[in-house]
Amino acid sequence: MCWFGARWRVCVSKQGVGWCVAEFAKPMPLFGVFMACVTSSERMGAMKLIWFAALCGIFSTAAQAFDTSMAERTRACTYCHGEQGKAGPDGYYPRLAGKPAGYLFNQLQNFQQGRRQYDLMARLIEPLPDAYLRDMAQYFSSLKVPYPAPALSTASVPAALLARGRALTLEGDAARGVPACVSCHGAQLTGVMPNVPGLLGLPLDYLNGQLGAWQSGQRRAHAPDCMAQVVKRLNADDLMAVAQYLARQPLPADTSPVSLSVLRASWTERPASAQRVTQASWTCGSAPLQGAQP
Amino acid sequence: MKRVLAVILAVCVALAAWVVWDNYADGVDTRDEAAAELARGQTSAATDATHTVSDRVAQGAYLARAGNCVSCHTVAGQAPYAGGRALDTPFGKVYASNLTPDVDTGLGTWNAQHFWRALHHGRSKDGRLLAPVFPYNHTSLVTRADADALFAYFQSLAPVANVVPAHTLRWPLGTQAAFAVWRSMYFKPAQFTADAQQSPAWNRGAYLVQGLGHCAACHSPRDNLGASGDLDDLSGGLMPGANWYAPSLLSAQETQLATTPLTDIVRLLQTGSAPKAWVNGPMAEVVQNGTQHLTEADLQAMATYLQARAQVALREPTEQDAPPPVRKVSLRSAQNGAVIYKDQCAQCHGDQGQGQSVVLANGTRGMAYPPLAGNRAVVMPQISNLVQNLTYGGFSPVTHAQPQPFGMPPFVLTLSDRDMADVLTHIRQQWGNTGSTVTEFDVGRVRVLQVH
Numbered sequence: 001m002c003w004f005g006a007r008w009r010v011c012v013s014k015q016g017v018g019w020c021v022a023e024f025a026k027p028m029p030l031f032g033v034f035m036a037c038v039t040s041s042e043r044m045g046a047m048k049l050i051w052f053a054a055l056c057g058i059f060s061t062a063a064q065a066f067d068t069s070m071a072e073r074t075r076a077c078t079y080c081h082g083e084q085g086k087a088g089p090d091g092y093y094p095r096l097a098g099k100p101a102g103y104l105f106n107q108l109q110n111f112q113q114g115r116r117q118y119d120l121m122a123r124l125i126e127p128l129p130d131a132y133l134r135d136m137a138q139y140f141s142s143l144k145v146p147y148p149a150p151a152l153s154t155a156s157v158p159a160a161l162l163a164r165g166r167a168l169t170l171e172g173d174a175a176r177g178v179p180a181c182v183s184c185h186g187a188q189l190t191g192v193m194p195n196v197p198g199l200l201g202l203p204l205d206y207l208n209g210q211l212g213a214w215q216s217g218q219r220r221a222h223a224p225d226c227m228a229q230v231v232k233r234l235n236a237d238d239l240m241a242v243a244q245y246l247a248r249q250p251l252p253a254d255t256s257p258v259s260l261s262v263l264r265a266s267w268t269e270r271p272a273s274a275q276r277v278t279q280a281s282w283t284c285g286s287a288p289l290q291g292a293q294p
Numbered sequence: 295m296k297r298v299l300a301v302i303l304a305v306c307v308a309l310a311a312w313v314v315w316d317n318y319a320d321g322v323d324t325r326d327e328a329a330a331e332l333a334r335g336q337t338s339a340a341t342d343a344t345h346t347v348s349d350r351v352a353q354g355a356y357l358a359r360a361g362n363c364v365s366c367h368t369v370a371g372q373a374p375y376a377g378g379r380a381l382d383t384p385f386g387k388v389y390a391s392n393l394t395p396d397v398d399t400g401l402g403t404w405n406a407q408h409f410w411r412a413l414h415h416g417r418s419k420d421g422r423l424l425a426p427v428f429p430y431n432h433t434s435l436v437t438r439a440d441a442d443a444l445f446a447y448f449q450s451l452a453p454v455a456n457v458v459p460a461h462t463l464r465w466p467l468g469t470q471a472a473f474a475v476w477r478s479m480y481f482k483p484a485q486f487t488a489d490a491q492q493s494p495a496w497n498r499g500a501y502l503v504q505g506l507g508h509c510a511a512c513h514s515p516r517d518n519l520g521a522s523g524d525l526d527d528l529s530g531g532l533m534p535g536a537n538w539y540a541p542s543l544l545s546a547q548e549t550q551l552a553t554t555p556l557t558d559i560v561r562l563l564q565t566g567s568a569p570k571a572w573v574n575g576p577m578a579e580v581v582q583n584g585t586q587h588l589t590e591a592d593l594q595a596m597a598t599y600l601q602a603r604a605q606v607a608l609r610e611p612t613e614q615d616a617p618p619p620v621r622k623v624s625l626r627s628a629q630n631g632a633v634i635y636k637d638q639c640a641q642c643h644g645d646q647g648q649g650q651s652v653v654l655a656n657g658t659r660g661m662a663y664p665p666l667a668g669n670r671a672v673v674m675p676q677i678s679n680l681v682q683n684l685t686y687g688g689f690s691p692v693t694h695a696q697p698q699p700f701g702m703p704p705f706v707l708t709l710s711d712r713d714m715a716d717v718l719t720h721i722r723q724q725w726g727n728t729g730s731t732v733t734e735f736d737v738g739r740v741r742v743l744q745v746h
Contacts, residue, residue: 070698080707120706120707124686135698
């Protein structure tokens, strides 16, 4: 058995005690040359010495194996977006974990191609090809990390505002041709595979920021840009109401995005008044998740 | 008095006439008949050499990689080579042209003569002088055969209608007259002449480095009028606007090519990392879009040439820059730097600045995170690249060997200029590194130069 120190290792076995000195603390097979292996046991022969050397080598390699998973490769992302993409320390670094992969990939492209504006994000991923961006999107999408419960209480805003937000979310506004959020984002608002994001568990600041950006044209999507058309039919108060409402909703037990067939089935269960405007009347653009390009 | 005025006027007229002659008398016959005749001649020659059209297109595609044409002539997310990317210069924005064969917005109506004249003389189809942001001082060296192959390749692309915006250079710098004067000062069409004293590899390398590779466009200093050094000037330079420093390829302190094994230089251009070197910033783009696609033989040739140049430079007596004044590091700064390093950097770069190696897709060993101990880029007097890396982070180039590179996050929101200075001083003076102290003022001086 071996113990590992910062710059040395100690190994013990029935034959005696040996200590091995490695040049570097961190695994660097390139430079981490095994320097020496010395034993205190006088009875230990040359073969045993070699055994120790081999053992230490194996143990140190095993302990030092460098993690080459996507978690390690995406550290540049999780530094701001939080460990496992759970969301950053403030409201502006949204959650990545568990969002639909197509949605995440589309956002990466949107940053690259100027349809979303955030300089640090755009610079960071500017040179990365679609194949790698897709892999990143798939990785974060596959992470099933529980959402935190909403921190805001319903008592902290006027009831009328929340009622307005609730109406727009669940029923839309047929008079203005505005569909309900649930008609595209799923009955539970957990998103739809592969391209539609869930709307729950997001900080109020982020929701406000995004809805405002859609309305001002700062945030766009691939054409046809259905979300922009919807948001531009709403006024600032509507957006505020929807954001305040969404930020306060508890999360369902299953927060994973639903399939398109489940979404379609949900349309028939909704009140007749809301059925007039459904997703069926909208087409939304997005980049294909599966490799169109090499 | 009148006589003096007359003399001045005469000199001005003579100068103007010379500038006009200098710029417009290139003697290239761009009539379609001339091009057709040329094409006929080439077709027969090509058939003789069992060179098919597809070979020529493939050769052109390869040369386009060698010149990294795609980086400037493509807008992210749009068709490659369709142009429209804005290139920031200290004089305004220049938009790269559409190289696809679209009739209205691209090279659809061009013939091989037009294209040759653009590459060799820096003039457009209609005879206009091209903005020298296009490095035609370098492409001027490209042989006629290579220019024709490039043209065949661009003509083989699907035409993309993309109207390129007009340049927004400050008046009068964007005028043809200004271009003409600038060209008379700095540009002369050139031809590559092989040096018989040198090996074929050296000459091939020189052709690629000085010609399509246009290495000196970044690796040489630019003057106040935006002109880079000579075609073979590789003495390093700060890229205006981009604010990255392209290190001297001749200097032992900055790149040490004179004593670096050729295989390591090749490896750097292929994978973006080598045992003692690392590319980032604009050079990562060059490796990703350009050099990683070149043949081993061409990379060897470039490495041979670069190394030979560095060895010659090593023998020449150079003016040593005065060593930077030794500034004492305050205890507070030293502690702050050490703490930041431990908290923010050591996880990837190692507590001894040793970096992290990784097995690449091709089975060789490369670096996931570069070592900081003994890294020349860390101790270079020029700190621009360190500040850029720390401010914006970034990923290593995506290459065949490393399709999913590791990355560094931006630290601009978590570290102040002072923090950056302290941690940079820390990595420049730990583990045997002997870089100069960085102050908050130094960091600010780099960041203020950032154009966008």
